[in-house]
Amino acid sequence: MAARLRLPDAITLATAGLRARRIRSALSALGIAIAVAAVVAVLGIAQSAKADLLTQLGEQGNLLTVASAESVNGRGIPLPATAEPMIARIPPVRTVTAVATVENVTVRRSRAIPAVQTGGMNVLATRPSLPATLSAPPLLGHFLDATAEHYPMTVLGFEAAKILGIGSLETPTQVLLGDHYFTVAGVLAPVTVAPEIDLAALISFGQAEQVFGRTAEPTRIYLRADPDQVAVVAAVLTATTMPDGRNDVQIRRPSDLLVARIAAKGAFVGLFLGLGGIALLIAGVGIANIMVISVLERRGEIGLRRALGARRRHVALQFLLESTLLAVLGGVLGVGLGLLATAVAARLGGNPLAVPVAAPAAGLGAALLVGALAGLYPAARAARLSPVEALRSR
Structure with missing residues (x-):
């Protein structure tokens, strides 16, 4: 009667072999787990970051900026004073606001800080409509109101507040703009699509003229249009801003920066997945x-099984299953670790948790494939052992 080995019996034999060498099996599975966790975490973290960028893209896709084409380092020739109200009259335009660079004015915490240590910060005159137009609510305090037109008050961008070491407004706080102290009324939330706001101290146009002699002409205009009319609005902005056509202007869509960041993240995902694949390959070599x-140590067991009627394929199946089960155990652990790492990274980064369904499946599939391939040679070697020679080696 031909010997038969049922799959449940084969799995029992394979698990018995793994349990007999617990530490060795655990370390081998750990190698697979680390590699799979890296793959899952890379996909999950990238997807979470991409989800956040896509959310911002949806929110900022209808934002446009207008600036003088002759600007240098953000300090351009002022736009006409009529540009802002004229743009506001374009029917698809929802909101509009303007800022003006106040040149040669430093931002410092006090006079003890050398004037040359600007930290990249500058001073911008702005309208009260800026937070609504840029979707940048104050994190601390409040934005500039009608009072700020007559009194020295400023609102700091998010990065400017960090540079100046201002994290609370529980007590009255002042900063030095040029040679004049201004009371800090608030701190804005980060503005991803307008980094120049993050590094600025914002004051009213009234104070810019009264204290620094800055006229009311803006250097940059921000506007939001109906989402399905953005291209139409962009096409008429140049003529609306400069009706006489004497100077050209730059029309930009800041959300293009977000698209570029999404593409850059996709490129890095490919790189890290390649490194994860290499780690998985190394782990597979370790299992092999x-x-x-294990085959060399268990030649006596193999010879005894062959002498009792086990076929070559039965022996090969046992060792192939051991290798595969070892990799699958590591894969399951790795998927769990990868999901945990993704959740922690998303929470720390303030991103929504988003894990592609393919990530855990890819991790387990890769572990299964690596385990099967790693077990092919040992299984074939075990199957080729002669029962007589195997028993002699006991």
Whole structure:
């Protein structure tokens, strides 16, 4: 009667072999787990960051900026004073606001800080409509109101507040703009699509003229249009801003920066997945090495099984299952670790948790494939052992 080995029996034999060498099996599975966790975490973290960028893209896709084409380092020739109200009259335009660079004015915490240490910060005159137009609510305090037109008050951008070391407004706080102290009324939330706001101290146009002699002409205008009319509005902005056509202007869509960041993240994902694949390959080689050693150590067991009627394919199946089960156990652990790492990274980064369904499946599939391939040679070597020679080696 031909010997038969049912799959449940084969799995029982394979698990018994793994349990007999617990530490060795655990270390081998850990190698697979680390590699799979890296793959899952890379996909999950990238997807979470991409989800956040896509959310911002949806929110900022209808934002346009207008600036003088002759600007240098953000300090351009002022736009006409009529540009802002004229743009506001374009029917699809929802909101509009303007800022003006106040040149040669430093931002410092006090006079003890050298004037040359600007930290990249500058002073911008702005309208009260800026937070609504840029979707940038104050994190602390409040934005500039009608009072700020007559009194020295400023609102700091998010990065400017960090540079100046201002994290609370529980007590009255002042900063030095040029040679004049201004009371800090608030701190804005980060503005991803307008980094120049993050590094600025914002004051009213009234104070810019009264204290620094800055006229009311803006240097940059921000506007939001109906989402399905953005291209139409962009096409008429140049003529609306400069009706006489004497100077050209730059029309930009800041959300293009978000699209570029999404593309850049996709490129880095490919790189890290390649590194994860290399780690998985190394872990597979480690399993293959462990299984070859296991075959050498268990030649007596193999010979006894062959002498009792086990076929070559039965022996091969046992060792192939051991290798595969070892990799699958590591894969399951790795998927769990990868999901945990993704959740922690998303929470720390303030991103929504988004894990592609393919990530856990890809991790387990890769572990299964690596385990099967790693077990092929040891299984074939075990199957080729002669029962007589195997029993002699006991």
